[in-house]
Amino acid sequence: MKQTVLTIITEIDFDKKEQLEGILSAIQGNLLGNVYIPFSSLSLLHFCSFVIIDNPGGPSLLIFENNFDGKLSEYLVELLEFAGKGIDQLYKCCKAYHSDDYDPEKLKEFLIKNVVNPNAYHIGNVGRAAKVVGENRQLREKLEAYLDQLFVRSKPTDFPTDGIRKNIQAYLQDNVDPNLFNTLPPHQTFLERGMPWTWLTIAGLLAIIIVIALLPVFLLLVYILRRHEEADKPFTQPASLDHVDVLMRTENQISQNHLASITAIKPGVFRLILLKIVLFATNLLARTSNKGTLSGIPSIHFAHWSIINNKQLLFLSNFDGSWSSYLDDFIDKASRGLTGIWSNTVGFPKTRFLVLDGATDELAFKAFARGMQVPSLVWYSAYPDLTVQNIDKDSKIREGVLTDLSETDSKQWLKLF
Amino acid sequence: MAMLDFSDIQGFILSSYSNNMPCANYLLLKITDASLCRKWLAGITSNITNGIDRKSDYTLNIAFTAPGLKALGFTDEDMSTFSLPFQEGMSTPIRQQLLGDSGNSAPEKWSWGYKENEVDILLLLFASGEDELSRLMTLRLAEISSGIGVRKIESLFAGRQPDAKEHFGFLDGIGQPVIEGTGLEEKQLSRTGHATVIKAGEFILGHDNEMLQPDPLPTGLQMQDFGLNGTYLVFRQLEQHVHEFWNYLLEKTRDSEGNVSQAAQDELGAKIVGRWKSGAPITIHRHADPAIPPAINQDNNFTFAAKDGSGFGCPFGAHIRRTNPRDSLFDDPEISIRTVKRHHIIRRGRSYGDRSENVYADDGIKRGLHFICLNSNIERQFEFIQQNWANNPSFNALNNETDPLIGQRNENNIFSVQGCPVRTRVHDLPEFVTTKGGAYFFMPGIKALMRLVGDV
Numbered sequence: 001m002k003q004t005v006l007t008i009i010t011e012i013d014f015d016k017k018e019q020l021e022g023i024l025s026a027i028q029g030n031l032l033g034n035v036y037i038p039f040s041s042l043s044l045l046h047f048c049s050f051v052i053i054d055n056p057g058g059p060s061l062l063i064f065e066n067n068f069d070g071k072l073s074e075y076l077v078e079l080l081e082f083a084g085k086g087i088d089q090l091y092k093c094c095k096a097y098h099s100d101d102y103d104p105e106k107l108k109e110f111l112i113k114n115v116v117n118p119n120a121y122h123i124g125n126v127g128r129a130a131k132v133v134g135e136n137r138q139l140r141e142k143l144e145a146y147l148d149q150l151f152v153r154s155k156p157t158d159f160p161t162d163g164i165r166k167n168i169q170a171y172l173q174d175n176v177d178p179n180l181f182n183t184l185p186p187h188q189t190f191l192e193r194g195m196p197w198t199w200l201t202i203a204g205l206l207a208i209i210i211v212i213a214l215l216p217v218f219l220l221l222v223y224i225l226r227r228h229e230e231a232d233k234p235f236t237q238p239a240s241l242d243h244v245d246v247l248m249r250t251e252n253q254i255s256q257n258h259l260a261s262i263t264a265i266k267p268g269v270f271r272l273i274l275l276k277i278v279l280f281a282t283n284l285l286a287r288t289s290n291k292g293t294l295s296g297i298p299s300i301h302f303a304h305w306s307i308i309n310n311k312q313l314l315f316l317s318n319f320d321g322s323w324s325s326y327l328d329d330f331i332d333k334a335s336r337g338l339t340g341i342w343s344n345t346v347g348f349p350k351t352r353f354l355v356l357d358g359a360t361d362e363l364a365f366k367a368f369a370r371g372m373q374v375p376s377l378v379w380y381s382a383y384p385d386l387t388v389q390n391i392d393k394d395s396k397i398r399e400g401v402l403t404d405l406s407e408t409d410s411k412q413w414l415k416l417f
Numbered sequence: 418m419a420m421l422d423f424s425d426i427q428g429f430i431l432s433s434y435s436n437n438m439p440c441a442n443y444l445l446l447k448i449t450d451a452s453l454c455r456k457w458l459a460g461i462t463s464n465i466t467n468g469i470d471r472k473s474d475y476t477l478n479i480a481f482t483a484p485g486l487k488a489l490g491f492t493d494e495d496m497s498t499f500s501l502p503f504q505e506g507m508s509t510p511i512r513q514q515l516l517g518d519s520g521n522s523a524p525e526k527w528s529w530g531y532k533e534n535e536v537d538i539l540l541l542l543f544a545s546g547e548d549e550l551s552r553l554m555t556l557r558l559a560e561i562s563s564g565i566g567v568r569k570i571e572s573l574f575a576g577r578q579p580d581a582k583e584h585f586g587f588l589d590g591i592g593q594p595v596i597e598g599t600g601l602e603e604k605q606l607s608r609t610g611h612a613t614v615i616k617a618g619e620f621i622l623g624h625d626n627e628m629l630q631p632d633p634l635p636t637g638l639q640m641q642d643f644g645l646n647g648t649y650l651v652f653r654q655l656e657q658h659v660h661e662f663w664n665y666l667l668e669k670t671r672d673s674e675g676n677v678s679q680a681a682q683d684e685l686g687a688k689i690v691g692r693w694k695s696g697a698p699i700t701i702h703r704h705a706d707p708a709i710p711p712a713i714n715q716d717n718n719f720t721f722a723a724k725d726g727s728g729f730g731c732p733f734g735a736h737i738r739r740t741n742p743r744d745s746l747f748d749d750p751e752i753s754i755r756t757v758k759r760h761h762i763i764r765r766g767r768s769y770g771d772r773s774e775n776v777y778a779d780d781g782i783k784r785g786l787h788f789i790c791l792n793s794n795i796e797r798q799f800e801f802i803q804q805n806w807a808n809n810p811s812f813n814a815l816n817n818e819t820d821p822l823i824g825q826r827n828e829n830n831i832f833s834v835q836g837c838p839v840r841t842r843v844h845d846l847p848e849f850v851t852t853k854g855g856a857y858f859f860m861p862g863i864k865a866l867m868r869l870v871g872d873v
Contacts, residue, residue: 140816144842151841153673161838241501248511252804255811298747322515324796325805331628332756362628389814414839415727 001129001185002192003046004075005067005121005304007316008114010094011059012052020062020093024050024377027086031380036086039380044069044078046130047302047318050090050378051260062094063260065316067302069129076111080104087111118304119276120283122294124388125301127187128395133383136394139180143397144417146171161410169402181401188290196287203284224270225354232266235347239370247373252322254384256301258376259317259326261369263345265307272310274354275344279305282337292388295334299326301388305341313345320387327366335359347371421598421617421624423468425646425862429478429541430621430791431468431599433590433765435581438476438543440550441767443573443652443787444557445529446538448488453566454538455489459870467863475549478541479866480650480858482506485537486637489869495637502795503649503857506535515800517808517825522852529571529654529854536570539652539858547577571854573654575767575787583768584657584784585686585822585849586776588696591717592741594761596620611718615761622647622793627759632793635859638868646862648791651762651799653855655823656785662686662849663776669843680705685843688834689821691737698737700730721745722753728835733813736822739806745813760801762790785853795857823850 012020027034027050039045049065068075079087084104091097097110125133150167159167172181211218251257265272282305286294294300299320306314319326330338339358343351349364351357359365383391393416400413423431448454458479466476481489483496483504496504502512508524508531518524524531540557544550554572561569583589594615595602605612618626623634623645635644663682670681683706687693693706700719722744725731731738742757744750770784792798806812807820810827819825821832830846861869 147839148842148844156836156839156841159838164838241497241504244501245511252514296747296749296752320811321809322801322804324801328756328759328797328801332752360628361630363630363633385810385817387811387814390811390816393814411838415835417833417840 001069001127001132003067003069003123003126003129003302004072005118005123005302006072007066007116007118007304007306007314008064008111009116009306009308010062010064010091010114011096012062013093013095014059016093017052017060020090021052021377023090023093024052028378031378034086036089037083037380039382041082042068042078042382043131044075044129045380046133046382047258048378048380049258049260049316049318049376051316051374051376053262053312053314053374059095061308062090063314063316064090065260067123067318069131072112072115076108080108116306116308118283118306119279120286121302121304122286122289122300123302124292124294124299125187125391125395126290126292127185127192128391130382132184133386133391133394135180136391136398137383137386139176139401140394140397140417142176142180143168143171143401146175147417161407161414164414165405165410172401181398183402184395184399193290196284200284200288203281222353225274226352228266228270229343229351229353232348232350234349234364235368235371236364237371238367239373244370246375247370248323250376250379254381255387256318256320256381256384257323257326258379259315259319259323260374260376261315261372262374263313263315263342263347263372265311265313266344266346271344272307275313275341276307278340278344278354279307282341292392295337297329297333299329299388313342318381320389327369331359331362331365342368345372421468421596421621422646425864426468426621427478427860427863428466428468428470428472428476429765430648430763430860431596431601434476434543435590435767437473438545439577440544440547441575441787442542442550442554443571443575444538444540444542444569445536445571445573446540446561446567447535447570448485448537448566449568450566451488451490453564455566455870457560457565457567458866462863462866462870465863465866473545475542475544475553478860480539480541480860481869482535482537482539482856482858484535486859486869488537491637495635495643498633498635498637498644499859500633500635500649500795500857502800503859507651507653507855507857508532512800515804516852517803517819518852518855519825521848522825527654527852527854530856531854534570534854536856538567539650539856573769573787575769578768579772582694583786584659584770584772585662585690586694587686587690587692588694589768590764590766591692591696592737594619594763596763598624609717613758613761615758619759619761619793619798620648620763620791626793627755640865640868643861643865643868644859645865647865648793648860649795650858650860651788651790651792651795651855652858653788654785654853655788656783656851656853658847658849658851659773659776659784660779661847665847665849667777685834688732688735689832691731691735698731699735700725703730719743720750722750727837728813729837732832732834734815734818734821734832736807736820739809739812739820740802742806760798760806762792762798762802765789765791785850791860821846 027036032040045068047067051063053061085102088099088102088107092099301318303317308314336355339351340355342348343358348368349358349361397416405413464477466478542553544553581588591609595605595612596617597614598617602612602614616625616627618624618631626632637643666682666685667677670685671677687699692698695706697707697716698719701716720743744753746753746756766786766788769787770782790799808825810817818831826848831842831844833840833842
């Protein structure tokens, strides 16, 4: 099952912004029971958010983030079936959407027209549909409860390794809905796994050839970059207490958190093109990730970068744990990658050669990150208590529960509980 | 390496004084008249113990909350240079949620540190004996009632304990980072067989931290380096429900015939803590507390990833594995160690209340830990450990578990004990520890203190 990551970006009608904010706050205030979007009916949806970006001198933008299973067309069918009228209410507050009577076809057309596909994205649990994530959790919970029951009158050491597995398998056949443990397809097909590496290799070779063939040009570009970097002015003010307070108030309600940030791309074509190249490379790299990590970070469900109107860089991330641990992960494991991206935006801490320094200046980087963050006005997670690693473990439990495993593999499998 | 000016650093940052000062009192004060208070503070400043004093009778140290500094003349602009949690205080809804202070631990139920019991000044008194402490206290209390511009909110006594064990019965305070430049590495090495040397800037402001940059230096009273050689002091009064703990162990280890066994209780207790009562780590001593205790202090030199990757010794969710994951935070041990080094605290807590005579009986005596820790960045250190490790329900990819010893309790809290061939679990962990009070303090350097009281 392929997942899709995209945003729908629309301009907000100035006169109706307050009304829009009212609706969004009503949705967030009652995520599972609001009248606009019955999230729990959306079986394809993993994570979803609404964010407003204010632009001085220009219209504010409504960002509708969607991370879902399958193709957009299938998702929209489900979305409009359950939430069409509510979504219609939202977009009535946006420009260029004319709807006197709710017309699902018109709304669908409008949404598709305003889709922005990300320049780069990452998916933590590749190929695991939201529905399957829920099933796997149920299966794990049932097996955990069974094991607890088993050890009321016995000890684990009373059983040989395969004895416990045999017990579990017998329990499954008699007591558990087969839909919870039937075979899952692999996370990715052979082609899906192989192609990203092929593309990455081709792109890498091309890059090397271009650099060598046009070495003087390349050196000139490096020189221009250094000139830019010396002239760039990082922000020095920490984010205001009030701003941080607003952000923190909605954080840490569940196991996961959401981060939406918007940064202005540094003026001029040079930085814009550079950013596009870096994001292109990031995307190629992210496609080859199949262990659930992005540059070694194990806690990201869905993250994406989109360039808006060639002026702004939008970053949306759904991650496990707190903001501070997320930022630390960034600094410890991916500082070059993220410096390479955000150093093309205004206010980022001082860099050298695009990827050096920058994010390793911990305090300046964290201040920058907080300053650029915008509140997540609505944010929904289909599985609020599961981390990327939880989901992976649950999936492995199901994948191995009926399979013939060697003694060593059986031991490993039992460690998943 | 940092050159530290020990004469400008309060002695408490460098030493717990536990060797020769077994008796302590923490005086929590509210300022009622700033100018009188400043005059009083000016009088005692020369008595504040610094890093080169070698006192044998008593020591005196001091720290201030944000409201305390404001009362003594710090402007809003000054305050904005301090760490954000310090500015806001420990009892705001955001902090409350982040630290897990809900239910019985909610700030509304605290005996100090919230609203009308808010504190401005913490005076730390340590003395060589009961008589010395009572002499000091009589003096201080007389002073306070004579009108020195402060009111007493609480006086928290932490008396002599029979040994270095905390009230649940486990040896405490074993692992402790060594501040680079203090020369205490050898001492820690000989005491515990292990010393983690950490950059001074993690604990003393104005010096480089583990990221080789200094944490923000607070300014105030026209003193650009007011924060130099100061630190943030976190104080939490944690009441321990000893009988709850041991009765829980007793019930959960009862066998199917209803028999109870001390060995089984001790083992489950050791799984929860990650150490046996003697302090011996369960990662190394898998089956029982080693018979000859003196050697155990040499045992702190261990790692989880290499020796205990499956959690069969020390469970993934055990207290010491959560609060100091060593090399097991991520798949890569080296990255783990590097990351963990940026989240260390220096613990300076002391037990209060008499030791339980019968750990299964609710004797009505209040006892616990006056938890105190020192760090340069409350968010990155103390709060990080509390939020991301101790109270994280998905720590180490567990489900719905928090620190089995000190963690915040959710519905049906579980503790998994990994084992071969498969784990066992205990359910419905009760609250073993309740927060009774707390505040974030700033402990200034000596020069800054002199500016604060108007001497310079």
